[in-house]
Amino acid sequence: MRQFAALLLCALAVAACGDEAEQEASAPADATRLQVHVTGLGADPTEMQLVCKGRCDIEQARSAIAAAKDDERACTLQYGGPEEAHVTGTLEGREVDVTIDRANGCGIAAYEGLFAAFGRQPPLKR
Secondary structure, three states, rough: OOHHHHHHHHHHHHHHOOOHHHHHOOOOOHEEEEEEEEOOOOOEEHHHHHEEEEEEOHHHHHHHHHHOOOOOOOOOOOOOOOEEEEEEEEEEEEEEEEEEEEOOOHHHHOOOOOOOOOOOOOOOOO
């Protein structure tokens, strides 16, 4: 009986542990609400809110935010334009505060990917 109790206690301890990826994946999609302040379009900045209501690609949004924070990535040296998005809010319940510009290939992809994740066209200077 003691062996069973010890085994049960160990099983409960292991079940209580979980890695961060599992906890991220279980965050509800409505825990994503981003405020985006876009400059470089003209005289006035553009403000918008990106909210995930079951029709967004969270993985793509997560990749765009992560790419903007990665200073050690290798990027193509191409200029995409003057647009710059300052993104704040929550992504899967986690705080976000990042700026995405279009100064190189990585920034262009992250900028476009962020808006595409929410089914929107990225605002561009015309």
